[in-house]
Amino acid sequence: MFELTGFQRDLLYVIAGTERPSGQEIKEIISRDVGEVNHGRLYPNLDALVEQGYVNKGQHDRRTNFYEISESGKTAIRERRDWENQHVDLSE
Template sequence: MNEDTVVSDLADYTAFQRDLLWALSHDNTHNGRSLKTELDDYYGEDLDHGRLAQTLDALVEDDFVAKRARDERTPEYRLTEHGRRALSARQAWQAGHRGDTTSEEHS
């Protein structure tokens, strides 16, 4: 997998999906409740639990997130290596484009 492929891995994902990956990158594992709390705080609103669960399931299916059962009722989530590489490449791409202006824009 080349660097361009890793950068573009998250190009078609929503901001919510990328925010969820970012939240997962802060600690090794999270449960759904801790993720919901973190994103509720960030967005300043009470997010729908169903939306969060569906988004996590999609990210698991796409191999950005791994899911395991901590107990019978509590799944835990963590970024996969693929998820870490994709998020890191996305952040590097964003950092390279911050304040990126050309002289043509100022003419």
């Protein structure tokens, strides 16, 4: 997951925490949390996550795609969180 940008990691976490969100739903969630995101930034990054195997893409209908975390994406998040926990101790 080290090859991902921070924005791509954020998208991955949003997708992992949402049941088959559409691109528009992802845009609304991420915009609410980090500020307005335009289509020109969102969709190329979603496509990169799909191409890298972290996210699966399907169709709700002819006009609306959905995204879901893949097994590789789940593994990457687990490994990232384990790595973060090795380097950050917030117990104090």
